Amino acid sequence: MEQFDQSLEAFMDNVGWLAPFLFVLLHLIRPLLFLPVIAVCIAGGYLFGFFEGALLSFIGLTLMSWISYVLVHKFPKFQDKMARLKDKIFPDRTLSVAQVMILRIMPFVHFHLLSLYLIEMTKSLKEYMIISALGLIAPAVLYTAFGQSISEFPWYITLSMFLLLAAIFSFIEKWHNSRPQSD
Incomplete structure (x- = not known):
């Protein structure tokens, strides 16, 4: 991760005013490079600071959401692949x-x-x-602001944070499933 940050920082220094545009572009090609969202957002905070990094990450993630929509609606094979993944990871579950x-x-x-x-x-x-x-604001801000800190926490704190999010997810599921459904 540190080597990735150093390489990215050197590259961004050399491109000058194009750096924000290229960073947003990095968000768009991130899936092709198999980079996790958190790694790119951490790099954004490191390279651009909290405010600009979070804003650029939000823009990049929002554009990626639009691309997801286009992919699902224009390419049935992509939608089928995502549906199979959905059935594999969250079988018989609505979120x-x-x-x-x-x-x-x-x-x-x-x-x-x-x-x-x-x-x-x-x-x-x-x-x-x-x-x-609206759903991308939190990850863009959290990963940019706290991503570096989270990656430096001891494993047990990182695991505790993950378990807390899993508990919140489970609570919302139980609450959602206990409510009367209306159509």
Whole structure:
């Protein structure tokens, strides 16, 4: 991770005013490079500082959400692949918007899979983008601000944070399933 940050910092220093644009582009090509969202957001905080890094990460993640929507609607094979992944990871389960928001905060949860859940819950691109963008504020801010600190915590604190998020996710699921469903 440190080597990635150093390489990225040297590259960004050499590109000058194009650095913010290239950083947003990095968010868009991140899935092709198999980079986790958290790594890119941490790099954004390191390279641009908290405010600009969080803003650029939010822009990049929001654009990635739009690309997810386009991929699902234009490429049936992509949608089928995500649906199979959904059935494998969350078999016979429907998630609420709040649960998807919690999962978006958790590192290493598949971005496009969560986007598929939101796409299935919404009726239009506009509704999807609003809900998706709201759900991206927390990860962009948290990963940018605290990403470096979280990665330096001892393993037991990191595990405790993950377990806390899992407990919140479970609580929301139980609450969501106990409510009367209305159509």
